[in-house]
Amino acid sequence: MATFKKYLIFQAxxxxxxxxxxxxxxxxxxxxxxxxxxxxxxxxxxxxxxxVLVALVLAGAEKDDAPVTHLDVIEL
Structure with missing residues (x-):
């Protein structure tokens, strides 16, 4: 949901x-x-x-730069 929120901000x-x-x-x-x-x-x-494509790229780039947490490791 956080990525979608970032996408909406970038899209706006x-x-x-x-x-x-x-x-x-x-x-x-x-x-x-x-x-x-x-x-x-x-x-x-x-x-x-x-x-639209720029907003999608920016939202995707923000997601990839997020640090890995212990919850991400558990999901793997």
């Missing part, structure tokens, strides 16, 4: 810094279908995907 942080991705997606789907706005879909999707 990356979406705050990379808010332009979801904004591009919202504008693309809210606007009338126009060929000129197609770039917003791909840019928004790319930025949002990178945000």
């Amino acid at each position: 942080m990356t979406l705050t810094f990379g808010i332009v991705g979801p904004i591009f997606l919202i504008v693309y789907f809210a606007a009338q279908p126009e060929p000129e706005l197609r770039w917003m879909y791909f840019a928004g999707l790319t930025i949002t995907t990178i945000d």
